[in-house]
Amino acid sequence: MDAVLTAAVALLDEAGEPALTLRALATRLGTGVGSIYWYVSGKDDLLDRAMDHVLGGVLTAVEKQDRSGDPIDVLRVMAVTLFDAIVDRPWLGGRFMQDIGTHGNALRLYEKLGQQTLRLDLTPRQRFHAVTAIVAVVAGSAADLGQEPPQEVLDGSVGREEFLGRYAEMWRELDTEEYPFLHEIVDEFDGHDDKEQFLAALELTLAGLRRQSGT
Incomplete structure (x- = not known):
């Protein structure tokens, strides 16, 4: 099963969900399609298991981190660890949000984040909103930044800086x-760093949480 999931994740990372078919997976593994059905019931089941497989690695990394310090600092580290795992996997971001309601590593990660809020002076509703906001910033930012670049960027005819610069110039010409x-933010947008943009959004969220909890 581990070999099946490793191959499935590789196909997803290479070309996204459309590339993952049972036939393509069987070809990658050098076996027949029928043998894949010993492990999964179909493509949706395979996608769910592939996601759980990746998130299992994230969960392991999170559990190895020191969680005895300031809970908001711990939440930051956990959030960045999750972001780094899914930013280059657009196929993973959306499914992570969908599968929080099912038993698996997505739910366990949600629980690990939530346990840190138990160390803060918050109401149950505030804890719920806090973890929801953190997950939304992580998954939403990763899904947005992980979108496939335009073809001209992919084929190297236009660099990222030049591509963003086109929008910046258009904005500068607006009334x-x-x-x-x-006009106020165009110089910040032009050539901005995507990871820095995510971290800023995360800091805004955590700063609000810190203030709400009186920490």
């Missing part, structure tokens, strides 16, 4: 009275 915000 300043109608679009004052875009």
